[in-house]
Structure formats: C-alpha cells, structure tokens
Amino acid sequence: MSTDITKTEKNQNQLASTRPERTLRPSYEVTSGDHAYEVKVAMPGVSKEGLSITLENDELLIQGTKGSIRRPDWKPVFQEITEAHYQLRLQLNVSIEEEKIGARIEDGLLQVTLPVSEQAKPKAIAVD
Amino acid sequence: MSLIKYDTYLTDPFSEMDRWFNEYLGGPRNRFASRNQFPVDAYTDDDSVYVVAELPGFSKKDLKIELHNAVLTIAATRKADEGGQEHSYHLSRSVTVGDEINAGKVKAKYENGILSVTLPKAEERKPKSIKIA
Numbered sequence: 001m002s003t004d005i006t007k008t009e010k011n012q013n014q015l016a017s018t019r020p021e022r023t024l025r026p027s028y029e030v031t032s033g034d035h036a037y038e039v040k041v042a043m044p045g046v047s048k049e050g051l052s053i054t055l056e057n058d059e060l061l062i063q064g065t066k067g068s069i070r071r072p073d074w075k076p077v078f079q080e081i082t083e084a085h086y087q088l089r090l091q092l093n094v095s096i097e098e099e100k101i102g103a104r105i106e107d108g109l110l111q112v113t114l115p116v117s118e119q120a121k122p123k124a125i126a127v128d
Numbered sequence: 129m130s131l132i133k134y135d136t137y138l139t140d141p142f143s144e145m146d147r148w149f150n151e152y153l154g155g156p157r158n159r160f161a162s163r164n165q166f167p168v169d170a171y172t173d174d175d176s177v178y179v180v181a182e183l184p185g186f187s188k189k190d191l192k193i194e195l196h197n198a199v200l201t202i203a204a205t206r207k208a209d210e211g212g213q214e215h216s217y218h219l220s221r222s223v224t225v226g227d228e229i230n231a232g233k234v235k236a237k238y239e240n241g242i243l244s245v246t247l248p249k250a251e252e253r254k255p256k257s258i259k260i261a
Contacts, residue, residue: 042184042241044182044184044241044242045241045242046240069244070178071173074178076170076171077170077177078168078169080167080168081168081180107184107185107186108240108241108242109241
C-alpha cells in the first residue's frame with residue numbers, strides 16, 4: 001500500500017523527468033518522543049513545491065528538487081555546493097499511523113512527524 | 129575571521145589548510161550541525177560578485193554578513209536543544225571578494241535555507257569597451 005503524503009502526483013512526475021542520475025543523501029536526525037518520531041532533514045534550496053514524501057510498506061522516501069540560484073552567465077570562482085537533488089530512504093521498523101503523518105519545510109529544513117500507531121506503543125502491564 | 133583569504137579554491141595552496149582549521153578547530157559540534165563549515169559558492173560576472181551559502185534552518189536574524197577589507201564574512205548562530213540544555217553553535221565562513229566592491233550596494237537574500245549575497249562592482253572597475261578612434 002502506498003500513501004502519498006503530499007498528494008502531488010504531478011509534482012512527482014516533474015521530479016522524475018528533471019531529476020539527474022546522481023542524488024545526494026541529505027544530513028538528517030531522528031528523535032523519538034512518547035507518541036511520535038520526528039525526522040529533521042536538511043534540504044537547503046528545496047521549496048514546498050519541490051518536495052515529495054512517500055511511504056511505501058515500511059520505507060519512507062523523501063525526495064527534494066533543488067532550485068538553482070546561479071544564472072547561466074555567472075562564471076564560477078569556486079563551487080562547494082553539490083548540485084545534485086536530494087534523496088533519503090528511511091526504513092521504519094515501527095508501525096506508523098499513516099493518515100496522521102505531518103510534514104513541513106521551512107528555510108530548507110524539513111520536519112516530518114511520524115505518529116506511532118497505538119499497537120506499537122509500549123504498554124504498562126499491571127502486576128496482580 | 130579574516131584569516132581565510134583565497135582567490136580561487138583551486139589555485140590557492142592554503143585554502144585546504146584554512147578549511148581544515150575552520151572545520152576541526154572551529155568549536156563545538158552537535159550531531160545535526162555536524163560541520164562547523166557550510167558550503168559556499170562564489171560567482172562573478174561583469175557587474176557583480178555573487179556569494180551563495182547553504183544554511184538550512186536558520187532565521188534571518190541569526191545570520192550576520194560583514195564586508196571588511198575585501199573579505200566577506202558570513203556568520204550564523206544556531207540554537208540547539210540537547211537533553212534539555214540549550215547550546216548555541218557558531219558557524220562562520222570568510223571569502224575574499226576583492227576590493228572592487230561598491231560596499232554601499234551589497235544585497236543579501238535568504239530563501240529556502242540558501243543565503244545569496246550580491247556584491248556589485250564599483251563603476252570604475254567594471255570592464256569597459258574602448259572605441260578605436
């Protein structure tokens with residue numbers, strides 16, 4: 001079963017056609033809370049429109065298209081910024097409530113909230 | 129920090145060393161901002177010098193840009209919460225942009241985590257075509 005969080009199929013097709021072969025794995029951080037996992041992904045240059053998040057089986061796939069600031073007539077003096085687009089695959093080993101997944105991107109930093117489903121939460125067992 | 133002065137990243141033999149010093153002696157790190165460095169591009173055309181830096185997750189007020197003696201310094205402060213304690217991290221890069229800049233007209237824009245600085249060249253330094261009489 002696949003769930004497209006951003007529900008932007010058109011976006012994804014665009015991504016597929018413009019995406020170069022080489023992709024860059026962005027730096028990311030996962031923190032776990034009581035009810036959800038928070039994934040922070042650094043994706044500078046990616047706007048909301050250039051972002052695609054899909055969950056298929058247990059795999060969370062995050063793709064981002066990087067807009068270029070450089071104009072064609074600019075001559076490079078030095079270049080350290082990698083031009084490839086972002087791709088991050090995360091294997092989830094916990095059951096997630098797919099409908100409640102939240103994502104927002106601000107200033108090139110993506111935050112995805114993955115709520116843990118009820119059955120996967122730890123339960124206190126009372127001792128008789 | 130005006131120690132780092134390199135004209136081009138490829139031709140200056142000390143640029144790697146500067147980078148090394150910046151990266152390893154730069155101060156504390158956390159996992160997410162695992163580098164004290166951030167990548168920077170520099171471009172030029174007839175009118176301006178352009179410096180572009182990748183700085184995801186900052187707000188405008190955390191970024192400082194300074195032009196001093198032909199060196200552009202970009203500094204950023206990030207506050208990170210680590211086990212209930214707040215730490216702040218300082219990141220900084222300096223780029224030699226040359227002394228031909230019209231300092232009064234420098235413009236900066238921060239969008240989608242990318243900072244771009246446009247440094248217009250002073251009129252008298254722009255290339256001019258000379259007519260043959």
